[in-house]
Amino acid sequence: DETALQEHFERRVAGEERIEPRDWVPEGYRKTLVRQIAQHAHSEIIGMQPEGNWITRAPSLRRKAILLAKVQDEAGHGLYLYSAAETLGVDRSELTDKLIDQRQKYSSIFNYPTLNFADIGVIGWLVDGAAICNQVPLCRSSYGPYARAMVRICKEESFHQRQGYELLMTMMRGTPEQREMVQDATDRWWWPSLMMFGPPDGDSPNTQQSMAWRIKRHTNDELRQKFVDMTIPQAEALGVTLPDPDLRWNDERGHYDFGEPDWSELKRVISGDGPCNEQRIARRREAHEDGAWVREAAAAHAAKQAAREEV
Ligand code: FAQ
Numbered sequence: 001d002e003t004a005l006q007e008h009f010e011r012r013v014a015g016e017e018r019i020e021p022r023d024w025v026p027e028g029y030r031k032t033l034v035r036q037i038a039q040h041a042h043s044e045i046i047g048m049q050p051e052g053n054w055i056t057r058a059p060s061l062r063r064k065a066i067l068l069a070k071v072q073d074e075a076g077h078g079l080y081l082y083s084a085a086e087t088l089g090v091d092r093s094e095l096t097d098k099l100i101d102q103r104q105k106y107s108s109i110f111n112y113p114t115l116n117f118a119d120i121g122v123i124g125w126l127v128d129g130a131a132i133c134n135q136v137p138l139c140r141s142s143y144g145p146y147a148r149a150m151v152r153i154c155k156e157e158s159f160h161q162r163q164g165y166e167l168l169m170t171m172m173r174g175t176p177e178q179r180e181m182v183q184d185a186t187d188r189w190w191w192p193s194l195m196m197f198g199p200p201d202g203d204s205p206n207t208q209q210s211m212a213w214r215i216k217r218h219t220n221d222e223l224r225q226k227f228v229d230m231t232i233p234q235a236e237a238l239g240v241t242l243p244d245p246d247l248r249w250n251d252e253r254g255h256y257d258f259g260e261p262d263w264s265e266l267k268r269v270i271s272g273d274g275p276c277n278e279q280r281i282a283r284r285r286e287a288h289e290d291g292a293w294v295r296e297a298a299a300a301h302a303a304k305q306a307a308r309e310e311v
Contacts, residue, residue: 041081042106111274124164
């Protein structure tokens with residue numbers, strides 16, 4: 001019966017066993033995973049837009065080839081994650097509809113504009129850096145298909161992070177104007193990157209249960225602190241400052257202290273009122289509608305194949 005199934009499930013999770021698609025799971029576990037994986041997949045797909053904005057304006061063939069490959073990787077991550085979500089009994093088209101109707105979220109970070117090419121470097125450095133920090137522990141998530149997807153995604157994200165940092169290093173060796181561009185982009189992306197980790201723990205309704213189910217392995221604040229600690233030496237090596245007067249090493253804690261992000265800004269951006277929310281969703285809707293004929297043709301082709309095989 002239900003109680004026995006529930007106990008069996010909880011014992012397996014506590015024993016660090018992987019949960020697989022055919023296993024019995026509580027409805028809450030399924031729902032939480034669909035929510036998180038869908039939000040993650042949507043983020044990868046919407047995340048193609050701010051960077052895609054610069055493909056035609058990359059400063060050299062080399063930078064264009066790198067950026068094109070990176071944006072294609074994000075598309076791959078999105079499809080991979082939609083497939084992981086489908087193992088939980090939802091349909092990719094249903095998830096896409098929910099994104100377009102704004103019934104499901106995507107990461108706040110992709111609602112900020114990319115104003116110049118230094119932003120491409122800073123997205124690699126800070127946004128992919130934060131993504132890795134958040135996603136490496138998810139390789140140990142209790143749900144098998146999600147955890148396995150994370151392994152490959154993290155490898156590609158590490159490469160993305162390095163290309164961003166290398167781009168910024170190159171600009172920092174350039175003209176004073178180029179160094180200023182890097183500093184300006186860093187100033188604009190720093191706080192939004194910290195917000196990627198979600199609301200503070202006291203204000204995070206899902207963390208406790210997700211940790212108990214071992215979907216998440218660390219709290220939002222733990223990961224945010226880890227990101228700050230690993231990023232400060234990178235900023236020093238690069239020669240930029242971070243826009244936070246409260247940043248300083250705390251010997252007692254063994255961590256950097258840092259200022260409080262503007263949580264009202266995160267709330268605003270999550271609820272649809274960020275600088276680019278409307279544009280991002282409108283563009284996604286348009287691309288989806290423009291692609292309708294491809295989906296129809298693929299479905300017609302599959303039906304024909306199936307009919308042929310029956311004969
Ligand atoms: N933006 O209770 P919590 C990438 C929502 S990286 C928007 O703390 P949870 C790579 C949250 O969903 C970005 N919404 O929630 C890339 C919840 O909503 P609901 C994607 C946010 O789930 C790089 C509510 O607030 N990465 O794409 C945000 O326990 C470069 C309450 O929050 C992932 O998705 C936010 N920042 O913790 C691509 C990683 N924060 O539905 C292109 C996987 C929170 O209850 C270019 N996800 N919310 O109303 C996670 O680790 C978790 O879901 C968190 C949130 C940590 C994001």
